[in-house]
Each structure stands twice: as structure tokens, then as C-alpha cells.
Amino acid sequence: MTQSKTYVRCTINGEDTEFLCEPRQSLLECLRDVLRLTGTKEGCNDGNCGACTIMLDDRIVTSCLVLGVEVNGKTITTIEGMASPEGLHPVQQAFLEEAALQCGICTPGFLIASKALLDTNPNPTEEEIRFWLANNLCRCTGYDKIVRAVVKAGEKIREG
Amino acid sequence: MKPGGAELKWIDYSSPETLAEALSLLNEHQKDAGILAGGTDLIVKMRADRINPGQIIDIKSIPELNQVNINSNNDLTIGSAIPCYKIYNNDDIMNLRPELKDSASIIGGTQIQGRASFGGNICNAAPSADSVPLLISLGATCNVQSVNGERTIALEDLFSGPGQTVLEPNELLISITIPKKSDLSGANYIRFIPRNEMDIAVVGTGVSVTLSSNKKNFESVRVSLASVGPTPIFVDGIDKEVSGQEINDESIRVVSNMAKNASKPISDMRGTAEFRQHLCEVLTRRALITAIERAKEA
């Protein structure tokens, strides 16, 4: 078989998007190298750090363990799609206000994961937050301020 | 040294929409095929150069592999490609077999559970697979098909070695069937890991128990272990020892010691053989106690 690229059509951050990729390219590579959406980060490339977390249809996944060719017809949200023209999402705002980031490399993954949690459970307990975010590693903060930011964002979301 | 965790070699990819198409592709490519459901083991192994399939067959679009079915006998059949989160978020499954959450909610973390399936966890055939011990203790069977036909294999008979199953290269795991739940039965899976998530089981224990009608005696106990041998281990002969026995510290200890004695662990970076044997006893006892409590509540 000749080694040719595959055509993929999907929705990314609300936009109808087409791209060509090799079947061996992960969705993470496609986002970063093909589509130049570099907000999604690579920390380990084997699903253990969560820095490449994105929303794939209704669920967060690590995009390093998804092939680009798998997302034909699917809907993807990355960090670039989180803020609206009106401003930051409450979870982004809370991360800033609570100093929930230091170096910031894990932050996009944490934000996508935290938003997904709050979308279904805007009033999570500390334990629920810690359990949900256990697939996202942060080496700078010790998670304390991240947990606080998620709680605060939940409050903001509940207030509307 | 290969730059680890890095680039995949060239692959071809197809995403068949019917079972027949998938089986035909698999038959064509045999050992060169890599079955992609969640990819959380497959892609990791390919990156680490541990396997190099040339043809990836994505089975997520095949209806039969994505169905949950409860028949009139209350046997539960779960499609092999269903990701973990759809198992513990499925009310029908949780009403019938709430214990499946024990394992489905601890495989990897939240993101991994968005992709990883029981089918993949089983076919990856790691001795540490978290979904397997509980399913074995529940008496689960595997529904397997190829272009030549279909067959059913008891889950405990599926594994032939680390990463190895008895499946033929052209056979596909379609679904897993868990026989109907007996009255006064309960089950539990627990594992030991140094962290609290995102870890490989040092030891895992799945226990299923059925009580006598007075809830005071064992009727049946099935125990299966992870990470203490080259394959998941079904602990044989427990029923012979404790069926009909009164449930007390002594009979519980008989079961947990049988589990310990059935284990054949090795020492590696995740734990020494001695520590693992010790944990087998502890975890089996704890899982059994939880399973008994659940059975009494049932």
C-alpha cells in the first residue's frame, strides 16, 4: 500500500475543520504540528500526565493516545476554544485569581479537565475534584491552589 | 537506544462499520493487525516498540461491540469496545452489577477511562489487568468470533501467558457475558497500589460470594487474583473448603490463605514476591468482607 495521508474532517472549537495526516500521527501531533494549535501540551506521550487533555465529543481524553484519523466526524474542544469573545471562562478566571498555576505547562490540561467536571457537577467535593483530576500531573503547585480554584469556579458557575 | 515514547512507525488504518468487514480484515492481516478500541494499551506499546502492527483496525464503529444487553435470564452482555466511563455511567449495568464500578473506575484515570474498554483490558492480557479478576470471579465468559464462526471461552481460560491469550490471530472479542446474579450474592474488586490512582496493581483481588439463605454460611466463593502470576489467576477449590461453612474469621482466613497459596508472584520494581504474597492474603480478606457485606444488603 502506498504511504499516503488521510483526510479528516471534524469540528474543533466550534469550527468545521479539515486536515490531512498520516495514520500514525496522534491527535496531539495533528493539533500541534498540523493545525498549529499548540495550547495542548505534550508531557509524556503515554497518557500519564494529562497535559494533552482535550474534550472529544462528550468526554475528556489524553490526545496523545488518540490517532488523528480516529476523529473523523467528531467534535473536539481544546484550550484555545475555552474562552469566549466576552472573556475568560470562570474556571480560567479562577485559576488566575487563585494563583493555581506556576509554570503553566500543565494548566491547559487541568482547565479542560476541570471544566468537564464542573459541566456535569458544578458543586464537587474536594475528594471528587482530586479523584477527577488524578490523571493530570502538576509538579509546581502541590495541587492545593488548583483544588481551591476549581471550587471557586464551581461557585461562580452556580451563581450563573 | 531508541528515543523512547516517541514516534510510531508507519501504519495503515481502517475503521470498519460492520462486524463482517472487521472480521474479514482481521482474517486478511492476522498477526499484523492491531485492534484499536481505546488505544490506551495499544498505542503505548507501539510507541515503546513492544509491538509493531502494520494494520490498525478501529472497532469502535461496530454496533455489536458497543452494545449493552440484558437478556430475559438477566445475563449481562457488555460490548468489548465500550469505554469504562460508559460502564459505570450506565444505569442498567449499575443496577444489575454495581460492583463493576470497582474496577471500571480505577483503570487509569478519568481521561484513560474515557477511552479504555474492558475488551481491550482483557485482550491486552496483562497479569495486572484490573477488569479481569472481578469478571472471573463473577463467572464471565468471552464471546469470540472470526470468519470461521463463533465460540465462547470462560474468561479464566482465555490467558496463556503475559500479554498472551488463546485467541487465534483472526479472532475478535465481541463481548463479555456475566451470568445472572444469584440472590444473596455480592462481589468486590480491590487492588493495592502505592499511589491512589494512575498505577499498576501490585496485587488485585476480585471476590464474588453467595450466601446461604440465613446469610450465615457461605454457599459459594470465587476468588481471582491480578499481578501475582504470568496470567490472572483463578483460585481453584475454594468452594470445596468453605461451601456450607459458617462465615467467621476462621473461614474468611481459610479463603484468604488459599488465595495467598495460589499466588505465584515474581519480584519486580512494583513489589517483591514476598510482599505480593502477603498482600494477596490481606486484600482477599478485605475484598471478601466487603463482598459479604454487599451480599447481605442485596
Added chain:
Amino acid sequence: MLQVFIPSLMRKLTNDKHIVEINASSITELINKLDKEYPGMKQQLTEGNLIKDGLSVVINDEISNNPLLEHLEDGFEIHFVPTIGGGTF
């Protein structure tokens, strides 16, 4: 007077004396005077008129970035200490 602390590994040159008092206004002057009193000191401390590789000079309580440029005043404490190698900061 400066208080010069002699590192333990050099005390064989000072007959095990830990502290030596010397009048000097620069490190170079100090080392020359030390060497006069305790021959061999200069060779231990310098190489080509510079402080030897692997040695740092502490003036009072901080390691000096440019010891040869520092003006020393009466009452200062001088220490010669092993450098902190290996990407420690």
C-alpha cells in the same frame, strides 16, 4: 586585623591553627602575608595569581563573586571554602 579561618584540610600548614590574624586590605595582600608566615599557603590557594579552581572566598557571611576586587576592612572575617560544584544553582 582580619580574622582568617584556615580550612581543616590546610591546617597542616598552620600547625593546626584554626584562625590566623593578619592585617591586609585585599585578598592578594592577605595571601602574600599568609604565605610569608606559613609557606605553601599561596600554592594551596592560588594558581596564576587567581584563586584556585575549587575554592571560594567567603567575606564575612557571603561567598564573594569577585574576591580579588573586594576591599577588606578591619574586623572582617575571611574563609576559604570548597566551591559548590555541579549545577547546584
Added chain:
Amino acid sequence: MATVKKDYKVIGSRPVRHDGVDKVTGKAIYSADFSISDLLHGKVLRSPIAHGIIKKIDTSKAEKLPGVRAIVTSKDFIGSSDKNIETAEDRNEGETTRLKYLRDNVLASDKLLYIGQPVAAVAATSSHIAEEAISLIELEYETLEPVLNTTQGLSSKSIIHQELETKELGTKVPGKTNLAEHIQHKLGDPEEAFKHAEIIVERELTTETVHQGYIEPHAATASWSKDGRITVWCSTQGAFPARDTTADILGVPISQVKVVPLEIGGGFGGKIPVYLEPVAALLSRASGHPVKLVMSRKEVFECTGPTPGTLMRVKIGADKSGKFIAAQAHLEFEAGAFPGSPVAAGSYCVFAAYDIPNVLIDGYDVIVNKAKTAAYRAPGATMAAFATETVIDEVAEKLQMDPAEIRLINTAKKGTRRADGPVYPTIGCEEVIKTIKDSEHYNSPITEPHVGRGIAIGYWFNVGLESACTISLSKNGTINLVEGSTDIGGTRTSIAMQAAEVLGLLPEDVIPSVVDTDSIGFTSVTGGSRTTYATGWAAYEAAIDVKNQMISKVAGIWSIDADNVEFEDGVFFSKQDTELKMTFKELAAKSGAPIVGRGSVSKGGMGAGGGSFAGAICDVKIDPETGKTTVLRFTCVQDAGKAIYPSFVEGQMQGGSVQGIGWALNEEYFMTDDGRMTNSSLLDYRMPTSLDLPMIDTIIVEVPSDGHPYGVRGVGEANIVSPPAAVANAIYNATGVRQSSLPMNPASITKGIQDHRSDILNSMNC
């Protein structure tokens, strides 16, 4: 010099950080995000063995692969390797480094010294092709016996560097050896003093290799232009040191190299060394294209500097009242394949929290066949404190003293002479211990079984070094602040706030930028807890410069003497004529020569500002059957001097604490007997996840440092020093068994409990 003014307007507040919005929206550009026209992608071939001799590197097959544009080996370096050079880091350390060692660590020349050492590199049109080409390079070698720990290193006949001689205070001791350096500090007469001790506790302890674990892998892009100029875009803790080292390794003048530091995804000391930059540059020269190299996680673990495994013996003697009268430490640290473990720093810190009159410390820097170790947050101090603080706990127990009380009566304070000689300026050790002793946490009751509490104290000496900063005043009354400290945790803001305070501005009126090495004066690494301290000081100086120029300007406008102008609360006014007033913004809008302020500082090496002390209180619960430790509650107490941005200070304290907890419980390199790491993934190198931790409480103590205009002490490091010892002491209190090795994993705790039980049973049988 520390000001007495306490009512700061900006300092102590918590504004939104200047780089924050870009970092929460994915716009911030980190090293792997960088791209440029005509870019090639590179991969590195690495040593498959821990110790051997290179016989041949055959790249001919790889060169023929379509898409391959260049392959380089150490032969591509310009000029001789046989000389000593002074790296930017060395300049502050008063030593030089063999150029051969620096080069061999980025591309091996004659020997293979550790698994993962770079041997050759490929640039190709895609990373997939580059990786394929790597597998086509044929490396022939002869295997030698590897040396894998300090005991082997000090006894083995297998000599790693034939020319290496042991250094003692810069003087070489002749003889072939793997011992690169012997350090000694001696105070008083410890031998005699131990004879008079009421009680002596001596223990041998070990720690395993651990990694900094930053989430962003190393990445660098280099472009070597036809005119000889080299531009490097990379992730580094110090753009200037990276520039200087890259130039040295390449054999070109530093003026030919420009380093553009991109956003950095964590470092903790591990992104001070240069690994990829010179290799990318060589590939760029050979191919004529810019070349990008990105490490995989496996490469990060196996090929970049972790902090070493150690073997330590610590002995403390105390009198009846609990006063320490003598102490001795023997510290063996693995350097990795080249000299330079953090044993020197460990030797400085091992007893630094205490006033002990008689001390002997010996430190040994031992070469082994593992990746060259690098700095990791308070390098060397954490292991040393694990030893000291667990021994002190045992002394306290034997004397039936409260663990905080024994530390308090022995605390170091201003005027205490350390074993290495100097006396302390104003420090906050006593205040930290008192804060622990008086805290609600320390005084809360423990009611559950299998729960224990431990405390420990840690010190990091902090450094000052060089920093530069310029400030340009804009017509709208805002300032652009340009600095050279790469920002890992919000230092742009903590630096900007110090300038804002001087000029009466709001934090958002300061626009800080971290710039390339052509655009600002030399600035040392972001490390040694120095950035907020020293670069903040440079910003303070630059702001003073701006203020003085504005005073001159307004004096000119008013035709009065500049000495008669005052500036307060954002308003310039005449001391004599109360009618003469102008706000900062009004004056900024007046035309005239542009106002540019400069700040440039050189603030000493070790001990800058007196360093920082921190302490930890830890409650753990042990599952006695599985040995699993749950951290129930954790409090970090640290002296910040003055907390410029309290949230960031807390963040450093929490982050350091959690790294220390990970080190205590589960982090370690598993190595085979032939020197291969078997757990080089974030699955099996078990750093703490959010689910493994409680909230981390913080108590900031403020004992202003002498010297710094706001009394700042660096807070980046001291917080990691005490946690492993605090956890160890808590585990002891929960189980009755002392742990003498890190990590204290479930298997070792279980074994400890089982052995302890059998000891008790045996003694009952007797």
C-alpha cells in the same frame, strides 16, 4: 538597609500575574511550541550501555534514508576539547570545567559513560524520519564493567575517567580514582566533645536517585546562519548561562550566540544544564536549516540530570539538657558520569539549622556510570536533612524531649558560627521553629490509631549573583520593565511589583518582559532562590534610577534644585513651595529625552541575605497490613523575609512540600545491575497525584533579610528540605519503626513493622 516601612501599597498584594491570561488560554509559547520557516526535526542516538569504549560510529546507512539532511557526532565540534573553561555558572563558583566533560555529555567522543548518553544526532524533514535514521546508525563498542553506586565507585577497579584525580580544596591528590572531590568542614574538636556527650545517636541512611519531574520535556531549536550568528530558542532556567555554555561547547565566541528563552514548563534545577542546544546548532550548521530537538519523557528520565542517590552516616551527641555538643556527618553522593554532585551544598546544609560547637563534616563526590546529576531544588540539602533530622528525632526521644523543644534550644540564630566557618546574619530559624511549636497543627491531639506526627527543619542558603533590569517610561505613565530571569512561577510579577512599589504605580502599570541575551545585561539562572531577591533588587534599582531622572526633569521644569523635590504617593512636589506638584502620569506625559532606568546588581554567592529556613509538620496514617502511608495533614512554615506576592510564596511552599512528600514515599529510580532505568515513565516513576495529598497548609514567617531593600528572602527551595524527614518522623511515630532509606515505600514499611513485631516476639520468648 532594610526599610522599616510596613505599609506597602503593592508589595504583599495579590494581583493577576502578567503572563497569566496567555497561560490559561494556551497562547503562551513554550519551547516545543516554537516553529520557524524551513525547520528540520532532530533525534538523538543514545548509548545502550552504561560503560564502554566507542569503537566505531557508522552513519552511512542513515545518511541514505530519504529526508535525512544531516548527521553529527562529537567529531563535528570545532577546536580542541583539551582545555578547561569557565562556564557562566563556574564564574560564580570559582572553578572551571573540563570542556571535554561538557562536550561528552552532549555528544560522546571516546567512551560511553551512561545509558542514554548522546552519541550522534540526525536532522530530517520529519521527526518520524529522524527516528528511523537513528535506528540505522551502527554503533560499535566494547563493554566495560559499570560502576553504579558510591560504594562500587570508591572500591572498584573500574576507573571511569583515567585522568581524574581527587580534588581537596582545589588541590589534586595524585592517583587513579572515581572520587572526584573530598570536602571537609571542621569546627571545634568533635572527637573530644563526643567523649563528654550524655547521649550519642549514630545512624547510616541512604536515599535513591530522584528526578525533578518537570512536566515540560527539554526542547531546543537552533539556527546557525551563514554569517556565523547562532540563535537558540529553548527552555532554560538561565538564558545567559545557556548562551555561554553553548558557545563554549561549540567553540565559538559568546557574542556569536543569542539565546531566546521561551516560556519554561518547570525546571526545579534540572533546566540549568545544556543538553540539546549545542547539538541542534551543530545539526543546523551541517544542514543549513534551523533544527528542533525535543526530548521524550523517557529521555528526560534517563538522560538528564536527576539528583543522586546517597549514603550518609550522621552522628549527634547531646548533653543531658538536650544541647547538641558535637556532630559528625559522612556524606557520599553520586556525581553521575562527570564530577559535580550536590555534596558540597549538602555539606554546607547538613547541620546548618543548629548551633553546634564541635562539628566534622566529610563529603565525597563519587563518579558513577549514570547520567550526570543536576541541581534539584535545594540540591543536596534534602538528603542531608533526612539524615540529620531523623537522628535528632531519636536524640529527642531518648532524652524524652519534645521534638520542637530540642530543636528550639539548639537553633541557629544571628551570630551562630556554621561548621564551614561563617557566622549567620539575621536569620529566621528560631522563628520558624517557634511558629511550628506554637501552631494549632502541632498542638492538636492525635486520637486515631496508626497515626503519627513528625516535624523537621530545613535550610537552603540562597544565592544572589548577577541580575540586570531596564525600565522605559512611556508617555501614558506606564513602564516597560525588561529583565533576563526566565519566569518559572510568576517572578515577572514579583519583580514588577518591586518596581511598582518604588514608583507608586499599580502592578498592571508595569509591563514586564523576559527577553533574549542580546537585549538585557547578564542575568544569572533562575535558581538558588535568587530571582525575586536579586532580579527584584535590580528592578528596584532601575526604578530608583527612573525616579531620580524624573526628579531631575521636574526640577528642571520648575527651575529648582533636584534636592528640593520629593516623591510620595505618586506625586512629585517641591519641599519648599507646596504649590509645585505634579503627578507621575503628568510628568511622564511631558516631552523630553526618553527616561530609561537601569538596575544592575551583583549580590554574592552562597548565603545571600542569610538564606531561608523552613519547617514541616506532617501527620500520616499507616495501613499496618499494607504499609501504605496516607498523608492526613501537612503544614509548611517558611521564612520569606518579606513576601512580595504571598500567593506565590505559598505556592512555592506547597509545591516544595509535595515534591518532598513524593521523594519521601514513592519516587525512585529502579535500576538494573547493568545500569538501566526500568521505570522511566510517569506511570512507574510515581510522583504524587492530586488524590495522594491533603490540602497543604502554609504559615509564612517574615524575618526581613539584612540588605535587601524590602527584606526579601528567596523562597523557592528551603521548603523541600524538611518534608522527607518530617514524613519519616511521622511514620516512626505511627509505627514505632525508624526508616533509614528513602523512599519509605509500602514494602519497606511493611517489612519494618513485621521485623519489629518479630523482634518484640523474640524478646518476649527470651
